Amino acid sequence: MPRSEPAVCACPFCVAGIASAAFADDERFLALYDISPVLPGHSLIVPRRHVKSLLGLSDEELAAMMVFARRTTRLLTRVFSADGFDWAIQDGAAAGQTVPHLHLHIIPRHDGDLPDPGDWYPALIASEAATIDSRLRPRLTTAEHAQITEKLRAFAAADSDQA
Secondary structure (H helix, E strand, O other): OOOOOOOOOOOEEEEEEEEHHHHOOOEEEEEEEEEOOOOOOEEEEOOOOOOOHHHEEEHHHHHHHHHHHHHHHHHHHHHHOOEEEEOOOOOOOOOOOOOOHHHEEEEEEOOOOOOOHHHHHHHHHHHHOOOOOOOOOOOOHHHHHHHHHHHHHHHHHHHHHHH
């Protein structure tokens, strides 16, 4: 089955070519390295189709998302030598969702990476306080982002070769 691009709309996760920025993908989901990572390895799982909420997924899509996210988390924890990880979904503006397209944050963690293990969430909120395309939001350069994405693609390809 060919892997189609998401429908083009005003959403930054639906722009034409977004799939080319993924380090892993399947027919339903993309794994993207966050352009403004809270901690090294911070990545996003994004449905290819535009869906605003977790509640907009079918049961089958939800199950597929969890399997894809778990596989991606295993990859990230290995590549970044993580001791643990956080998963977060901010669903709706009241929950802090700033991009109206469902996305799951995966944040690899290391012992002592923050003064308190729960400090990642306020850091995530602060990093998303600006709009996705604001120049004020701290971001990786295009070259830095591409370098990390290529490294992750290579690891993901090696994993699929061994499967």
